[in-house]
Amino acid sequence: MSTDIDIRRISAEETVPLRHAVLWPDRPISYVLLPEDSSGFHFGAFVPESSTPVAVISLFYDPSLSSATQNLASQSVDPSSRVARFRKFACDPAYQGKGIGTRLLQHAFEVAAKEMGCSVIWCDARLSAAGWYERRGMRKVGKIFYKGDIEYVRMMREL
Structure with a gap:
């Protein structure tokens, strides 16, 4: 199936239904909106049988040495590096395990x-x-x- 995936830039608004349904379905939709959405790069993964994205990811510049970036810098990353952060990465459960999320993350x-x-x-x-x-x-x-009540951990990768 992964050969039939079309990854393309989409609007922030187009990410919201999947963000909400997959990540925080018990919270109001406003919970998945980000103040920086207007300045982000948003991508959707599409399959032939769906006119809406089956996976979404939002990518942002991390504009300053925030506490998150400082933590990364202490992990042997040059603090002057340009840093990107991705957020609200979601894949429709019906399409998980088919390589779609992997392709979308690689695209990011x-x-x-x-x-x-x-x-x-x-x-x-x-x-x-x-x-994963x-x-x-x-x-x-x-x-x-x-x-x-959900456990998180910060993760990074050098590009």
């Missing part, structure tokens, strides 16, 4: 490196998904923390 890595000029990318990952990210070249940095 390529955009961050080639178009955004970043040498590092990071995210806050649900601890339950950390192994590790198999795709990311590594854990920092300690486990919580968003609501």
Whole structure:
């Protein structure tokens, strides 16, 4: 199936239904909206049988040495590096395990490196998904923390 995936840039608004349904279905839609959505790069993965994306990811510049970036810098990353962060990465459960999320994440890595000029990318990952990210070249940095009652860990990758 992964050969029939079309990955393309989409609007922030087009990411919202899937973000909400997959990541935080018990919260109001406003919970999955980000103040920086208007300045992000948003991508959707489409399959022939669907007119809406079956996976979405949003990519942002990390504009300053935020506490997150400082934590990354302490992990042997040059603090002057341009840094990208991805957020709200979601794949429709009916399409998980088919290589779609992997392709979309790889696309985000390529955009961050080639178009955004970043040498590092990071995210806050649900601890339950950390192994999935590790198999795709990311590594854990920092300690486990919580968003609501869900365990998270910061993960990064040099590009």
